[in-house]
Amino acid sequence: MKSxxxxxxxxxxxxxxxxxxxxxxxxxxxxxTHEHFDVDGLxxxxxxxxxxxxxxxxxxxxxxxxxxxxxxxxDFSDGHWHYEYIYGHGxxxxxxCLSCGQIxxxxxxxxxxxxxxxxxxxxxxxxxxxxxxxxxCSPCQAEQQDD
Ligand SMILES: [Zn+2]
Ligand SMILES: [Zn+2]
Numbered sequence: 001m002k003s004x005x006x007x008x009x010x011x012x013x014x015x016x017x018x019x020x021x022x023x024x025x026x027x028x029x030x031x032x033t034h035e036h037f038d039v040d041g042l043x044x045x046x047x048x049x050x051x052x053x054x055x056x057x058x059x060x061x062x063x064x065x066x067x068x069x070x071x072x073x074x075d076f077s078d079g080h081w082h083y084e085y086i087y088g089h090g091x092x093x094x095x096x097c098l099s100c101g102q103i104x105x106x107x108x109x110x111x112x113x114x115x116x117x118x119x120x121x122x123x124x125x126x127x128x129x130x131x132x133x134x135x136x137c138s139p140c141q142a143e144q145q146d147d
Contacts, residue, residue, distance in 0.1 A: 004031050004070050004087050011068040023061045025051050030065070036074060036084045036103060072128060076103075093131040099140040 002010075008027055012019050029046055030037070037045075039058055046053050062083060065071045070087045076096060091111065095104040108131060115126050136144065 001088065004085070007068060007070060007087065008065070011064070017064075022051075022053055022057060023064065026053065026058060026061045027065060027070070030071065030083075030085055031087075034085065034089060036076075036082045038080055038082050072130075074130070075132070076101075077134075091129075093133065095133045095135065097137040097140055098134050099136050099144075102137050104137075 004027060005024060008024070009019065026042070026046065029042065029049070029051075039055055039062070043053070043055050043058055046058075062071065066073065066083075071083050071085045074082045074084055074094065076082050076094075078101075092105045092107050093111070095106060096102070111129060111131065115129050118124060118129075119126050
């Protein structure tokens with residue numbers, strides 16, 4: 001399997017874009033941990049490492065990573081976009097606690113079947129299928145009962 005860096009470099013070459021060490025640094029930071037992240041959090045992590053990046057350049061880099069399929073946007077309905085890397089990480093869904101914000105990842109074997117069915121039924125080429133389930137985690141439920 002190609003590394004995320006190889007994928008990205010190929011993409012840059014195909015598009016005739018300039019290769020910058022800054023973008024590669026951002027990419028490596030993203031692939032260091034499988035965490036859901038937002039621009040502010042990523043910016044902080046890079047700053048702590050002494051990287052000289054601006055938020056604007058992070059936004060621009062993220063658009064490129066999205067476009068070549070290395071990361072995806074996840075909507076946690078809190079008013080801004082979160083991201084996570086998907087390359088080398090199997091498709092998965094999210095359970096999100098509405099009280100504490102905890103995210104649990106799970107795999108749903110039925111989803112590829114649903115995707116196939118939708119593609120057939122509507123003649124779509126499906127690029128992304130996400131399932132997000134919202135609720136309350138056990139500790140939060142226990143807390144609610146205490147009140
Ligand atoms: Zn909770
Ligand atoms: Zn995830």
